Amino acid sequence: MNVVVCVKQIPDPADPGALEEDHTLKRTGKLILDESDSFGVEMALQLVDKAGGGDVTLVSMAPNDETSGLRTALAMGAAKAVLVSDPALAGAGALDTAKVLAAAIGRVEGADLILAATESSDGYTGTVPEQIAGVLDLPSITFAKHVEVADGTVSVQRQTELGYDQCESPLPAVVSVTAGVVEPRYPSFKGIMAAKSKPVDQVTVADLGIDASAVGAAGAGQQIVEVTPAPERQAGEIIEDDGEAHLKIIDFLDGLKVL
Amino acid sequence: MALSTIWVHAEASDAKVATITLEMLAKARELADTVECFHSGPDAEAIAATLGAHGAGKVHTTGDLGGGLAGVHLASALAQAAGAAPPDLVMFGTTYDGRDTAARLSVKLDKPVITNNTDVAVEGDDIVVFEPIFGGTQIVKTKFAAGAPAIATFRPKSFVAEESGGAAAEVAELAVPDSGAAGAARVTDRHVEESSGPKLDEAAVVVSGGRGLGEAEKYQIIEDLAKALKGAPGASRAIVDAGWVPYSYQVGQTGKVVKPTVYIAAGISGATQHMVGMKGSKNIVAINKDPEAPILSIADLGIVGDVHKVLPKLLEALQSRG
Numbered sequence: 349m350n351v352v353v354c355v356k357q358i359p360d361p362a363d364p365g366a367l368e369e370d371h372t373l374k375r376t377g378k379l380i381l382d383e384s385d386s387f388g389v390e391m392a393l394q395l396v397d398k399a400g401g402g403d404v405t406l407v408s409m410a411p412n413d414e415t416s417g418l419r420t421a422l423a424m425g426a427a428k429a430v431l432v433s434d435p436a437l438a439g440a441g442a443l444d445t446a447k448v449l450a451a452a453i454g455r456v457e458g459a460d461l462i463l464a465a466t467e468s469s470d471g472y473t474g475t476v477p478e479q480i481a482g483v484l485d486l487p488s489i490t491f492a493k494h495v496e497v498a499d500g501t502v503s504v505q506r507q508t509e510l511g512y513d514q515c516e517s518p519l520p521a522v523v524s525v526t527a528g529v530v531e532p533r534y535p536s537f538k539g540i541m542a543a544k545s546k547p548v549d550q551v552t553v554a555d556l557g558i559d560a561s562a563v564g565a566a567g568a569g570q571q572i573v574e575v576t577p578a579p580e581r582q583a584g585e586i587i588e589d590d591g592e593a594h595l596k597i598i599d600f601l602d603g604l605k606v607l
Numbered sequence: 608m609a610l611s612t613i614w615v616h617a618e619a620s621d622a623k624v625a626t627i628t629l630e631m632l633a634k635a636r637e638l639a640d641t642v643e644c645f646h647s648g649p650d651a652e653a654i655a656a657t658l659g660a661h662g663a664g665k666v667h668t669t670g671d672l673g674g675g676l677a678g679v680h681l682a683s684a685l686a687q688a689a690g691a692a693p694p695d696l697v698m699f700g701t702t703y704d705g706r707d708t709a710a711r712l713s714v715k716l717d718k719p720v721i722t723n724n725t726d727v728a729v730e731g732d733d734i735v736v737f738e739p740i741f742g743g744t745q746i747v748k749t750k751f752a753a754g755a756p757a758i759a760t761f762r763p764k765s766f767v768a769e770e771s772g773g774a775a776a777e778v779a780e781l782a783v784p785d786s787g788a789a790g791a792a793r794v795t796d797r798h799v800e801e802s803s804g805p806k807l808d809e810a811a812v813v814v815s816g817g818r819g820l821g822e823a824e825k826y827q828i829i830e831d832l833a834k835a836l837k838g839a840p841g842a843s844r845a846i847v848d849a850g851w852v853p854y855s856y857q858v859g860q861t862g863k864v865v866k867p868t869v870y871i872a873a874g875i876s877g878a879t880q881h882m883v884g885m886k887g888s889k890n891i892v893a894i895n896k897d898p899e900a901p902i903l904s905i906a907d908l909g910i911v912g913d914v915h916k917v918l919p920k921l922l923e924a925l926q927s928r929g
Contacts, residue, residue, distance in 0.1 A: 361880070365741045441719045442710075469880070472860055473722040474701070475710035475760075478678055482714030487792040488678065491703050493854060507854055508703060510620060511800035515676070517792035527861065528848045569719040569753030578739060578746050581886060581905040586898075589912025594921040597871075597892055600908045604890055606812055606836065606869055607928065 349399035349497065351392040352456050353426065354449055354464040354480070355385040355408050357417030361469050370565065371572040372439050373470055379410075381417035384465035386424070386532035388525050392463050393425045393533075395497050403427040405459070407452045409445065411438040415548055422543035423535030429546070430455055434553040439565025442471070446479030448563060451556035453484065455549065461502060462522045466491055477524035488522040489515045493529055610639040610729060612694040614685075614756070616705055617644035617666060622653035626809075627700035629661050629768035631761055635698060636662040636771060638729055643694075644776065647672050647681045647704075651778050659776040661768065667781040674793040678707025683790075684783045686715035689756055696727070696734055699760040709760050720758040721749055725765040742860075742879025743886050763808065763864045764887065800855060805839050807856065812838030813867045815858055815885070816846065819874020819895060819914055823851040828918050829873065835925040841865065843875045859884035874914045877902030894918070 357379040359365065366374040381389075392404040406421050406429035418429045430452045437448065453462060462484075467474035481488035493512060494505035500519050505512045507526055517523075535543070553560045561567060587596060601607050613635040618625040628644070635642045644658050644666040651668035658666050669684050685697070685708070697712065699705035701723055713720040725746075726737040733750040734757045740747055751757035807813065814836065816829035826846070833840040841863070842856040858865055859881040870888035875881060877893075877900055885891070886905055893906035894917050903909040910917060 361878070365879075367745075371747070442722070443713050443717075443719050446710075446714070467861060473720075474706045475713070475720055475722060478707045478710035479714050481679075481789070482682075482711045485787070485789045487789055488707075489676070489792050490678070490707055505798075506703070506794075508797070509625075511798045511855075513794045514796040514798065515792055515794050518788075521792065526854055527844065528850060528854060531850070569751070570721055571750050571752045573735060573748045573750050575740075575745050575747050578743055580744075581891075583904050584907035584909065586903055586906070586909035586911065589894075589910055589917055591916075593894075593910045593912050593917050594924055597908065597910070597917075597921055598924055600890075600892060601836070601869065604869055607925075 349396055349402040349460045350405065350456070350458050351396055351402065352405050352407055352453050352459045352462045353385070353388045353392045354462065354477070355389065355406050355417065355421055356382045356468045357408060357410055357414050358382045358468060358470045367575060370439065371575055375411070379414050379417050381420040382465065382469050384467065384469050384527055385421070387527055387529050388463040388465050389421045389424050389426060390530045390532040391495055391525055394530060395461065395495070399497065405430065405456045407449055407456070409433070409437055409448050409452070411435050413550070418548060419543045420535060422546045423539040424533055425539060427546065429548045431548055431550045432553065432556065433550055434560065436553050436560035436564045439568060440563050441568035441570055442473040442475045443479055444563040444567060446476050446483050448553065448556065448558060449476070450480050450483035451558055452551070453480070460519045461497065462520070464522070464524045466524045466526050477522055481522035484522070486520055486522050487517040489517055490524040492523050492525045495523060495525065495529065610695040612641040612643065613639040614694045614697045615642060615644050615663065616699045616708060617646040617654065617658055618700065618702060618704060619648060619650050619654045622650040624654045624657045625700065625702070626768060627702060627763045630764065630766040631698045631700065632658070632661040632663055633769045634727065634766040638727070639695065643667065645681065645685060645781060647677045655778050656775040659773045660770045662771040662773055663776040665779050666776045667779045669781045669783045674795065675790060676707065676792050676794065677704040678711050679786050679790050680783050681708045682711030682715055683786050684781045685712050687784055688781060689716060693755040695755050696757045696759065701760045701762045705760055709758055713758050716756070718753050718756065718758055719751070720760065721751070722760045724759050724761050727759060739883060742882040764866050800853070804834065804837070807839040807841055807858070808863045808865055810839035811868045812836040813841050813858070813865050814838055814871045814873065815841035815843065815875060816873050817843035817875030818845040819876070820846070825915070826851050828922060832871070832918065832922055832925070835922060838867070843878070843881050872902050873918060875902055876900045877905070
C-alpha cells in the first residue's frame with residue numbers, strides 16, 4: 349500500500365511568532381516539521397508496515413527551498429518527498445494550498461491513502477485536508493483518532509462533539525488525523541543519515557501546470573486589511589506558595605461565589 | 608450597508624440546536640435582512656421552532672443522510688442552491704462538520720474560506736472578518752475579495768445567543784446531488800462518551816491540568832477538584848498528545864474554547880495553543896512552579912508553587928467545606 353502524507357514546515361512554535369510587512373508569517377528562521385504532522389507520518393509508516401509493503405511519500409509546499417522539516421520526516425522512515433517550492437506561493441490561502449498539494453499528490457503514482465494532520469500549528473485553518481479531497485474528488489474522513497486499513501477499506505474513529513463516529517471509506521481516500529492518534533517515533537541516527545540521500549522531487553507551480561498568478565496572495569480572493577494588537581489581559585496578583593496558597597485560592601473562589 | 612442574505616449552518620444533536628448555531632444567528636440577524644439556516648440530519652422539524660425564535664426564517668434541510676458524512680453531501684447541496692441565488696455570506700461554526708462542509712463548499716464554488724473568526728462586520732461594500740492569531744495577542748482583519756458568497760467559520764462563544772421572538776422557521780427541502788465516489792465514506796456506528804458533570808465548554812468552573820503534573824496518574828486530582836467544584840476537567844494539548852486523557856478534554860486552539868466564570872490552570876505553562884482557548888475566561892487562577900510561565904501573565908490569581916503540594920491541600924479544604 350502506498351501512502352502520501354501532507355506535511356508542513358513551520359517556524360518553531362516555541363519561538364514568538366512575527367509577521368512580515370505584507371502580513372505573512374515570518375519564515376526566515378529555521379523551519380521544523382510541524383509536530384502535528386509527525387502523527388500522520390507515523391500513522392503512514394505503521395499502515396505500510398502492516399500492509400507488508402509500499403512506500404510513504406511526503407508532499408509539502410514552501411515559498412523557498414526549505415527541506416529541513418522534510419528531512420526529519422524522511423529520517424522517521426518516509427521513502428521520498430515531493431516539494432512544491434515557489435516564491436509565488438507566499439501568502440497562499442487554504443484553497444490555493446489544497447489545489448497545489450492536490451496537484452503534487454498527482455505526481456505520486458498509485459497513492460491508496462492520503463493522510464494529513466487536521467490542521468497546521470501555525471495557520472490552523474483546519475480545512476486543507478477536506479479541500480484536497482474536494483479538489484481530487486475523493487471521499488474523506490476527517491479528525492481521525494484511530495485508523496485501520498483492510499481489504500481496500502479504511503476504517504476510522506472520527507472525533508465528534510459527543511464522542512466518536514465509526515466511519516469507513518473505500519480507498520483511495522483522504523484522512524486527517526488528530527494529534528495523539530499514534531506515538532511518533534524519534535528518528536534514529538541511522539535514519540537521519542539515510543534521510544540525507546533520500547530523493548526530494550522539487551517542482552515549481554508551473555511544473556504542476558498551475559498558473560502562478562492564480563495562487564499565492566494575488567489569487568487568494570481575500571485580503572488582509574490590518575493586524576492590530578488584541579486588548580491585553582492584565583496580570584493580577586502573583587504570590588509565592590508559602591504552604592497556605594490553597595487558602596488564597598479558596599478566598600478568591602469565595603469572592604466569585606462559585607463555592 | 609446591510610447585507611441582503613446570510614446562511615447559517617444549523618447543527619443539532621438529539622433535536623437540540625448547538626449553541627454555536629444560536630450564537631451565529633444572533634450576529635447574522637444584526638447584519639442581514641434575511642437569515643436562513645441549512646442543515647443535514649433527521650431533526651429539522653424538531654429544531655425549526657428554536658431556529659425561528661432566534662431569527663431564522665427558513666431551514667433548508669437535506670434530511671437524514673443515511674450514514675453519509677455531512678461535509679461532502681451538504682456542501683454539494685449548498686453549492687447547487689447557491690448557484691441559483693448566492694447569499695452574501697455563509698456562516699459555519701468551527702466544529703467538525705462545520706469545517707468539513709465549509710472546506711468542500713469552498714472547492715465547489717472556488718471561493719476562499721476564512722476560518723477561526725471571532726467577529727464579522729460590513730464596512731462599505733466589504734464583508735470583513737476578524738481572526739485572533741499568536742494565541743490571541745493580535746487580531747487579523749481580512750476582507751473577502753472574490754464575490755458572493757463569502758464563506759467563513761467562527762469560533763464558539765464569539766457572539767451571544769439571544770432570542771428574537773420569531774415564529775418557527777419554515778422547513779424546506781434541500782436537494783442533495785449525487786457526489787459519486789467522493790461521497791462514498793459512511794458512518795457505520797456512533798459512540799457517545801459517557802461523562803458525568805457539566806460539559807467542558809458549558810461549565811462555570813473548569814480545572815485543567817498540564818505537563819507540570821508530571822505523570823498520567825497525577826491527573827486524578829484534577830478530576831477530583833473539578834468534581835468538588837461542580838466543574839469540568841480540562842487539559843492542555845501536551846498531555847492529550849501524551850495519551851493521559853482523551854482528546855475531548857483538550858482546551859485550546861485545537862480543542863474546546865471555554866469561557867467559564869473561573870478557569871484553574873494547574874501545571875500548564877501557557878503555550879499560545881492553549882491560551883487562545885481559555886483567555887476569554889472571566890477569572891483565571893494559575894498554579895505553576897516557574898515564575899516566568901506565560902500563563903501567570905494573564906492570571907487574576909497566580910500561585911508560584913508546586914502543584915503536588917498546592918492541589919492536595921486545596922482539594923482537602925474544599926471537601927472539608929462539604
